[in-house]
Amino acid sequence: MADDHPIVRERIIRILRDSGEIEVVGEADDGAEATRKALETRPDVVVMDLSMPRLSGLEAARRIRKSLPETRILVLTMHDEDEYIVRSVRAGVSGYLLKDEAPSDLVPGIRALKKGKCYFGPSTFQALVRSCRSDSPEKEPERHTDRDADSGQRRE
Numbered sequence: 001m002a003d004d005h006p007i008v009r010e011r012i013i014r015i016l017r018d019s020g021e022i023e024v025v026g027e028a029d030d031g032a033e034a035t036r037k038a039l040e041t042r043p044d045v046v047v048m049d050l051s052m053p054r055l056s057g058l059e060a061a062r063r064i065r066k067s068l069p070e071t072r073i074l075v076l077t078m079h080d081e082d083e084y085i086v087r088s089v090r091a092g093v094s095g096y097l098l099k100d101e102a103p104s105d106l107v108p109g110i111r112a113l114k115k116g117k118c119y120f121g122p123s124t125f126q127a128l129v130r131s132c133r134s135d136s137p138e139k140e141p142e143r144h145t146d147r148d149a150d151s152g153q154r155r156e
Contacts, residue, residue, distance in 0.1 A: 001027045002034035002048035002057065003076070008099070012047065012076070012106070019107045031055030038064045043071055045113045047106075050077045050084060058084075058091050065092030072113035076106070082127040089128065095119035 001016070001024055003009040009027055016022040025041045028034035031048070032055040038046050046064055050057035061073045074095040075088050085096055094117075095109050101121040109119035120128065 002029070002031065002037075002046065002052065002060070004029050004049065004052045008049075015103065015106060016047075016110070021107060022110055029053075031057055031060035035060045035063045035067075038071060039067055042068060045072045045074055045110050047074045047076050047110065050075060050079050050088065058087060061088065061093050062091045072116075074109055074113055074119065080123055080127075082131055085124050085127040086131045096124040097121045098123060 001009055001013055003012065006029070009029070013024050013027060016024055025043050026037040028037050028048075030053045034046065034048055034052070034057070035055065046061075048057045048060060052060070055063075057075065057077070061075070064071055064073060072095070073093040074097065075093050076097050076099060077084070078099050079085075080098055088096055094113050097105050097109055097119075098121055101123070105119075105121055112119040
């Protein structure tokens with residue numbers, strides 16, 4: 001669990017421990033420490049904020065995914081802007097929750113990531129959909145019939 005605000009970090013750890021399902025193996029107050037502790041403890045899931053000192057959560061996520069590809073990362077942040085969500089997914093995170101959505105979604109999110117699935121809160125999921133729709137569509141490959149190939153003609 002990595003968050004630079006001790007009161008937030010402690011509250012999240014309490015929620016996780018109280019669930020009876022999750023063992024917290026480490027905590028960090030910045031991205032560099034989160035990366036170091038992840039390498040030491042090799043957790044199933046890392047829960048981290050994006051805005052942290054010394055090393056951002058985004059860069060920490062990249063480094064953790066590169067060194068520990070089996071470790072899943074759940075972002076827990078206040079950043080609800082589409083850009084943050086898309087950049088996080090591209091950095092290798094498997095889940096993204098907003099702190100104001102988190103209490104009821106946190107444990108199910110970690111559970112899903114541990115099973116190899118992805119988990120996104122309702123607003124973050126909508127951001128991903130918007131991002132996919134705004135990307136330019138891929139050009140569909142041209143389709144040919146066997147007869148077209150034999151005659152050297154293209155079929156439109």
